[in-house]
Amino acid sequence: MWHQVFALIVKELLAVLKDRKSRLVLIGPPLIQLMVFGYAATFDLDHVPIAVYDEDLSAESRDLVARFTGSPVFEPKAFLRSARDIDQLIDQRKVAMVLSVDRRFTRDLLLHRPARVQLIVDGRNSNTALLVLGYANSIITDFSLSWVKGHGGRAPPAVLEMRARYNPTLSSQWFIVPGIVAVLTQVVVLLVIGLSVAREREAGTFDQLLVTPMRQIDILLGKGLPGLLIGGIEASVIILAAILWFSVPLRGGLLPLYFGLFLFVAAVTGIGLMISSLAVTQQQALLGAFLFMVPSITLSDFATPIANMPSLIQDLTQINPMRHFLAVVRGVFLEGATVPSLAPHYWPMAAVAAASLFAAGWLFRRRVY
Amino acid sequence: MRDSLGRLRGLLRKEFLQIRRDPSAIAVAFLLPAFLLLIFGFGVSLDAHDVPVGVVVDHPDALAASFTGKLANSPYFQPRSFAAMAEAEKALASHEVTAIVWLRDDFTRRALSGGEAPVGVIVNGTDANSARIVEGYVQQAWANWLQAEASERGAPPPLPVAVTQTVRFNPAVSSRDYLIPGLIAMIMTLTGALLTALVIAREWERGTMEALMVTRATIREILLAKLLPYFLLGMGGMAASVIMAATVFDVPFHGSLAVLSATSALFLLAALGMGLLISSVARNQFVAGQIAIITTFLPAFILSGFIFDIGSMPAPVRFITHVVAARYFVAILQTVFLAGDVWAVILPNALALAAMAAIFLGIARLSARKRLD
Structure with missing residues (x-):
């Protein structure tokens, strides 16, 4: 029995790897995407173009403006002479923020009246807008504190001491690169599995497979193990690149990571086989692959937090293997998570894997045309 | 043709x-x-709301309560009290809270004497973007508290610069x-x-x-x-x-x-x-x-x-x-x-x-x- 399964595995691997184009698609793009996305997917702001409209032009206002121009986060593009240009610069996306200092800024400061500063930001990207406002406010707060101190004022009763656990510099790369491990692994497994049954159905060879002495479980193993194999190898390469190239710290052990990887790839394989055996044509299988892949990535904590979703959708994400594998990868990499602490993420993946593999095996026979 | x-x-x-x-x-x-x-x-959605925040007050009194009150009033936070830092740290590690705000036992004494009493803010930095946004919200709550506290005592504003924010095209951000x-x-x-x-x-x-x-x-x-x-x-x-x-x-x-x-x-x-x-x-x-x-x-x-x-x-x-x-x-x-x-x-x-x-x-x-x- 085993040599039959083995023969099917060899045949499946050949089907994927024999074609030069298919081989290229499997090896080249995931590695290129890891490199490009590893640098592209960042929420860290850097050289945000701003314009300054300083109506006061005093020593105080210059000190405030200098704190902005000296910051690596901001890059002044224009110093405005009138308020007329503000809207236009923002509308045309020439700058992301305009810092406008009131003309009574210094007078108000000296009179202990609120000295006015206006921040105008482009809200078309609200995340950037929020982060820009956050940086700008903390620069202005620093200015306020040091001005009060320099003018004999009373020190503020309390100051904040910010620290971040697991990721002290709050680098988004440490957050995103482990996420890319999960995303690309899923894409590769879907590439290998997603169309495999549908292709044989369309070509008519699947019927031939069904009349061989192979049992459903044998076909399932023969179709599924190549995905597990290629997915595992590809994931290992990406994990190595994350550690060696992107220098993301691997604080936990390999056992919790690979146990999670095994369950995740098994779950994606099961879903891929299920889609593939439900489809009659490859076109439908491709549609199914997208219908699974896109929501599973967007509703997974990869780029946008699950915590911000409505509670109904939060519950729904429990059946998303990607969500749990992301928690495993990030937990092991950054937080040094262990097998027991990750148990709540292991069992949903195991459940999805079992259910989808069973359904796929069942569909093999039931869906004959 | x-x-x-x-x-x-x-x-x-x-x-x-x-x-x-x-x-x-x-x-x-x-x-x-x-x-x-x-x-x-x-x-x-990238809008954080009701972020679970652990609050540890080593020495509860009126001043500390006024500070934590500002956190509770913020729509962004859902504060949870912990008796000791060790417990709060455990909750942070298990993702039950996203951040911890810690008022040490000398908070009130230092705030009333020399000032600049340190308030510890510890965030889980795994999700760096969310962490940064949460830090911004804590800072906002802190600034509100400073202004309220000063105006209660009739003191000049501790943060003399008043910022107005205009978000064009998307005022509600x-x-x-x-x-x-x-x-x-x-x-x-x-x-x-x-x-x-x-x-x-x-x-x-x-x-x-x-x-x-x-x-x-x-x-x-x-x-x-x-x-x-x-x-x-x-x-x-x-x-x-x-x-x-x-x-x-x-x-x-x-x-x-x-x-x-x-x-x-x-x-x-x-x-x-x-x-x-x-x-x-x-x-x-x-x-x-x-x-x-x-x-x-x-x-x-x-x-x-x-x-x-x-x-x-x-x-x-x-x-x-x-x-x-x-x-x-x-x-x-x-x-x-x-x-x-x-x-x-x-x-x-x-x-x-x-x-x-x-x-x-x-x-x-x-x-x-x-x-x-």
Whole structure:
């Protein structure tokens, strides 16, 4: 029995790897995407173009403006002479923020009246807008504190001491690169599995497979193990690149990571086989692959937090293997998570894997045309 | 010319019949956008609210209570009290709280004598973006507390600079309003590629391409007949997405429909052209499907400026984003929806889309020559 399964595995691997184009698609793009996305997917702001409209032009206002121009986060593009240009610069996306200092800024400061500063930001990207406002406010707060101190004022009763656990510099790369491990692994497994049954159905060879002495479980193993194999190898390469190239710290052990990887790839394989055996044509299988892949990535904590979703959708994400594998990868990499602490993420993946593999095996026979 | 029109009509009829026979193309055009927009529209948000924050007060008194009161009043936080730091740290490690605010036992003494009593703020930095936003909210609560505390004692404001914030085009800073126009671009990228990625490969695989070649139809007519029906389907899907965005999600629409339709048509031509190119390069559906999965969704998701700001990417990556058609469409849609017809944004991006459409369709035309090998 085993040599039959083995023969099917060899045949499946050949089907994927024999074609030069298919081989290229499997090896080249995931590695290129890891490199490009590893640098592209960042929420860290850097050289945000701003314009300054300083109506006061005093020593105080210059000190405030200098704190902005000296910051690596901001890059002044224009110093405005009138308020007329503000809207236009923002509308045309020439700058992301305009810092406008009131003309009574210094007078108000000296009179202990609120000295006015206006921040105008482009809200078309609200995340950037929020982060820009956050940086700008903390620069202005620093200015306020040091001005009060320099003018004999009373020190503020309390100051904040910010620290971040697991990721002290709050680098988004440490957050995103482990996420890319999960995303690309899923894409590769879907590439290998997603169309495999549908292709044989369309070509008519699947019927031939069904009349061989192979049992459903044998076909399932023969179709599924190549995905597990290629997915595992590809994931290992990406994990190595994350550690060696992107220098993301691997604080936990390999056992919790690979146990999670095994369950995740098994779950994606099961879903891929299920889609593939439900489809009659490859076109439908491709549609199914997208219908699974896109929501599973967007509703997974990869780029946008699950915590911000409505509670109904939060519950729904429990059946998303990607969500749990992301928690495993990030937990092991950054937080040094262990097998027991990750148990709540292991069992949903195991459940999805079992259910989808069973359904796929069942569909093999039931869906004959 | 008349022959050509007649042939084109025949080919078009064949394509429409094929679409009707396997309705998955209609599902791609209408169901996929509606389904994805619903899921994303409700699911994707960058707005943090009710963030669970652990509060540890070593020595509870009135001043400490006034500080933690400011946290409790903020709509962004859901404070949870812990008796000791060790417990709070445990909750932070298990993701039960996102951040800890710690007032040490000398908080009140130092605040009332020399000032500058340190308030510990410890965030879980794993999700760096959320961590930074939470830090910003804590800072806001702290500034509010400082002002309130000073005005209670009649002291001069501790933070003399008063900041007014104006967020243009999106005063509520709602991430949904900016994400949904971007999502439409994302979804149309998928639709466009999915619709056409397999159509020519399928003809090659089934051998019907050779049958088409022996007819008098030119390759241009064959491609045109492949493009037109899917273009119409795609525009229908686009219209459905825009209507959903405006009605279900209440995203404001400040631009004009004419600009939206024209730029959508350009984008769709580029997306369909890319699908056709994939299809005629791959020549078999399996490989065409693989290329479509690899080249459409993730690049459009990550490199289009839809979620990640292109301006913050390193220069080589910024350069690469120029080959992603979604990038131009995201910029156009965000502007047309939230700002209006700002020509300085629309024109260059529309030109780029036109160029990409021309290039993709041109290469597809060249690589789909009538030849067998």
